[in-house]
Amino acid sequence: MRFLFSFFRPPLTVKLEIEPECLAFLMEKGQIHATDFRCLDLGSKQIVWKMLLSLTKAKIDKGVK
Numbered sequence: 001m002r003f004l005f006s007f008f009r010p011p012l013t014v015k016l017e018i019e020p021e022c023l024a025f026l027m028e029k030g031q032i033h034a035t036d037f038r039c040l041d042l043g044s045k046q047i048v049w050k051m052l053l054s055l056t057k058a059k060i061d062k063g064v065k
Contacts, residue, residue, distance in 0.1 A: 015040070024051050 026032040034052060039045035 020047050020051065023048070024055065027051065028055055 023032070027034070034048070039048055
């Protein structure tokens with residue numbers, strides 16, 4: 001019976017869907033970091049990569065001026 005209960009344990013992660021603009025805002029404000037999540041498909045990974053590159057460029061440009 002103990003084996004059966006193991007199937008009803010809550011998952012260790014929460015799977016969410018979030019708009020890229022919202023994720024970018026949270027990352028820009030330092031509320032969430034790339035190490036806090038993982039992408040579940042290639043399309044999402046490409047969006048996050050572009051977002052990180054854009055945020056990094058913005059920070060570099062801000063520091064140069």
